Amino acid sequence: MKKVYSILLLLVFWVGIISVPAQKNVGKTSTKDAQIEAKVNALLAKMTLAEKLGQLQQLDGDWGTGEARPEQLELARKGLLGSTLNVRGFKGANDLQKAAMESRLKIPVLLGFDVIHGYRTQFPVPLGESASWDLEAIERAAHIAAKEAKSTGLHWTFAPMVDIARDPRWGRVVEGAGEDTFLGSKIAFARVRGFQGDDMSADDRVMACAKHFVGYGAAEGGRDYNTTDMSEQRLRDIYLPPFKAAVDAGVGSFMTSFNSLNGVPSTANPFLWKTLVEKEWKSNALVVTDYNATKELVNHAIAADEAEAAMKTLNAGVDLEMVSKAINQNGEKLLKEGKITMATIDDAVRSVLRAKFRVGAFDFKPIDEAKQKASILTDENRKAAREIAGKSMVLLKNDNNTLPISKSVKSLAVIGFLANDKRNMLGNWTADAKPEDAVTLMEGLKNKLGSSVKLNYAMGCELKCTDTKGFDEAVKAAKNSDFVIITAGEDADWSAEAASRSDISLPAGQTELIKAIHSTGKPYAVVLMNGRPLTINWEAENSPAILETWFSGTEAGNAIADVLFGDVNPSGKLPITFPRSGGQIPLYYNALPTGRPFAEKDKYTSKYLDIPNTPLFPFGYGLSYTTFKLSNMQLSQTRIGKNGTITVSVDLENTGKRDGAEVVQVYIRDMDASMSRPVKELKGFQKVFLKAGEKRKIEIPIKVSDLGFYNAQMQYVVEEGQFRVMVGTDSQNIKDEMSEFFTVVK
């Protein structure tokens, strides 16, 4: 019997070998894909080893001018440069592609750039934009960014960042969609669609890049580039789905992450690239390393030198090396030593060429300067930026309808450095945006109010706010005005790459300034500008109104003025938890239960001695100038099969006096599973606009197949048994009557 099994196994193994093509050619392919594959193979057959290794190299052009460096032009002329980052624009793109057209095989250079939340027209930073919970708006913003970028000769953006981030100390929370896997996956899909559309070679589309694969957002201590260590279950349940959503949207590329995951750096991790991306997801997307990440394998101490680093990168299934030159310079030697194979090199080259065909790089037409200028920062794009910025703002507090401000005020004090600053409005990663394009809050207020309202501006202090010299002037401005707007927050560079903070409070001086304004007794609103959750306990307790505006982009000032004066009713919802203290981190709504949940009177339960377990502001939270009421929750059935879809219906009523939008959120809890499951998980939502007084029945379908998880055997399972469904307008305040149960049956 054993022998029969061995023969069978051998046969399966053998059939496996001969039926798996050498190249990454996976999944279903269309005729277009097949044509591209044929062209790729024909070209590959003509290439020398040096030309192949050239294709696996991405070099860093001059960020400031957008031009390739002289040595890069030379490489391109010889057909020895695959790709660049930062080369763009009329001169940069044209010169480099012309050089490539002089090469033997005339293979164009693939031009990539970080177009993260806009090219020239900036939209809110991605975390802020995610607070809109408006997938159509998010897709539109990416589409506009793609269109502007494409007009400058770019083929490829290194976005979206789809890393789940549960640690706001990590500065790059600003670049993603926040803490939730379901919301993050929907947004990943929308962003990839926005960048790529159906055809990434179109004039208004670029290739997207799902980054950073994977676990980058789970760095220990929230410190950028630091180690990530987690169970495979957590990886699969929480961190992978947004990447899979990007694949489902057809993403053309991936980027490795700087971190090691469970001891193996992503750039040298075959489990990630070969097992997950290639085999499980059947993706043949191009895989680029992050900046110098191959060379850094030596720092990770998993490669003795750059040659070994190159070997591990290629053998892991990574294709293109960003900036460091380990593959290019050691490829030939590694091949001779038998440490890499020609099939591996060819496979990587195919990925690069395939991407070039997909983005239409071979059909290069010189960039027309006038056309380029006419395509960027158009009135239409600015209008979209203003609209989307308005949708992304989150009203955190509004005692006694402090906001909106009445348009009949005669004078307004505007306090704070950020109220009068252009650069910070754009946020971090601003591609080719120019600070002078940005509208400050002061300008936005002037645009809205004209000369009818006297604006009394006082800075108060700089962002770090280390002295109180300007406080008196600020207090005086407040006393002389009917209403005070005070801005507070971060410098855009504090929420960014390499910008982790151990303490995520406002600089103490900023809170002191707010206290000084508070003590004048004037009505006031705090306008926050920041790229991460902040621990703003004093403000949350004492300030009458707080509006979270993130860094909302080119049209920031106009959009904030729209919301402050009620022309736009805020409808944003937090995509990430705001903790009370850095000591609570990580704090996220979809945590696993504990055997000893907090109980007031029982010492031996899970808690802190000094602060509550609860967040300052929970995931999904955000107020409006109107009020909404949920009622009449119903489930389409109470027993359902594993392939079924259950519909949750609820009546939503706008019970206030203004039109507005609310996000109805559906959370699920698996009540009894073979593994401990989160206390709740978002599984559906709908953003609904209702006129004042309007009531509407909302139906949100939930696929039972989405309710599964990876079990101890790493199989995705939907288990039979009872589930609880909860409907709310944030993740915490869910009323008893908004909770029902259903049972999943075979």
Ligand code: NOJ
């Ligand atoms: C490093 C960052 O981690 C990555 O996100 C970015 O795309 C590259 N640098 C290129 O700028």
